Amino acid sequence: MNFKRYVFDELVQWKATPNAKPLILRGARQVGKTTLVRSFGKSYTHFIELNLEKNEDANLVERSNSVQELVNFLALKNEISPKEFPETLLFIDEIQESEKAISFLRYFYEDLPKLNVIAAGSLLEHALKKTKNYPVGRINYLYLFPLNFQEYLEAQGKKNLLERFRNIPIDEIAHELLMKEFQTYCIIGGMPEIVANYVANQDLLVLPQTYESIWNTYKDDVIKYADSKSEENVMKHIVNTAASFVDQRIKFQNFGHSNYKSREVSEAFHNLDAAKVIQVIYPCTNVEPPILPDYKKSPRLQFLDTGILNFDLNIQADLLLMKDLSEAYKGAIIPHIINQEVLSLNTTDYKKTNFWVRDKTQSSAEVDLVIAHGKFLIPVEIKSGKTGSLKSLHQFVNQAPHQFAVRMYGGKFNIEETVTPEGKPYLLMNLPYYLGTYLKQYINYFITRYNVE
Secondary structure (H helix, E strand, O other): OOOOOOOHHHHHHHHHOOOOOOEEEEOOOOOOHHHHHHHHHOOOOEEEEEEOOOHHHHHHHHHOOOHHHHHHHHHHHOOOOHHHHHHEEEEEEOHHHOHHHHHHHHHHHHHOOOOEEEEEEOOHHHHHHHOOOOOOOOOEEEEOOOOOHHHHHHHOOOHHHHHHHOOOOOOHHHHHHHHHHHHHHHHHOOOHHHHHHHHHHOOHHHOHHHHHHHHHHHHHHHHHHOOOHHHHHHHHHHHHHHHHHOOOOOOOOOHHHOOOOHHHHHHHHHHHHHOOOEEEEOEEOOOOOOOOEOOOOOOEEEEOOHHHHHHHHOOHHHHHOOOOHHHHHHHOHHHHHHHHHHHOOOOOOOOOOOEEEEOOOOOOEEEOEEEEEOOEEEEEEEOOOOOOOOHHHHHHHHHOOOOEEEEEEOOOOEEEEEEOOOOOEEEEEEEEHHHHHHHHHHHHHHHHHHOOO
16 A cells, blocks of 8 residues: 655655755665655656665676666666666665665766666665765765654545644644544554554554564564674663653663663664664753753653554553543653654654753753754643643743743643743643644744744
């Protein structure tokens, strides 16, 4: 099943660029890279695919002395003349398997600028680091993630609901339906194979076997990053225990009740982070841009996909029985999926999300998410219910040189004038959980409408 992906429009723009640089599509395994490129390939007269996990294709690259020789062979094999190169797409899948193929990318740009080339791969950081003739400045990148909520609605065929969803501000009439769809999305996540199975069967009970297959594949894959048997053991320990710590900030020393030292765990996490399977998210302490992560402070963990996280925690059956997921797994699931939503929009320039902390003995505080918007750093608190303590948000607001704050919650959209307990007036935009995909657009709407400076 093909899904319309957020990044597809970026591919269209890339194709329209004269003498476009070769493009590397980056992302973890099974997020839909191959399917996306094959779908995009239909817009060309000719589409050639090499998969470097296949011996025949890998040997072809290794035997070729130049990109010209490789392309001449492929053109002859596929009955394509050089005049047709502007309407030809060459797709090199699993490019991480060949250092030579990676180094070839610069020569596609220099020697064959009329031929469009897309490469895709997972675990690319390790391969790129080892490539001696790395094509610096000769390639572009795009990033792909699991389906976000907008893409999920598209996959479900909810066209009218999607149209309402895209209205800013959101139409109140669609709120209950969107909350219901978002609850299901929170449970199953956005892995394409999972979503395809659910769309086809509308049955959550048929999905566990697919989750098991996906998660075991990741576990087998990530150890390829290990440089030693010792590091392999640390990485195995992390992937088997990390889910239990997603509701809290972590320490590397003795992580997961182990005897592993801080340096061992830190290096293993670095490799898992590079693979985008389990990322380490650091806090900042400043209240003005730019966001400056503080690497001396304890980080949080972000899994590639909330559905996989739920499966690994074995809580999906419990989630099905909950009317409101706000308190799911100690309140960690909703913030996790919203962070996943924000991350999914990083198509051309990958940046992690960040949270804000104030670590003081008598008045510690933590805000779930901060978003930079022009000269403002906007705090985003993710809270259950329509009311509740906003103590940490108020501490940020009191320090910030502006009046804007956001709460994401289970209620309807509204903007209210309010005051911190210390007496500072501020504006609070309340957003339903399902608007994570549009969080930055709503912040722009908020500030544009109410900023009087």
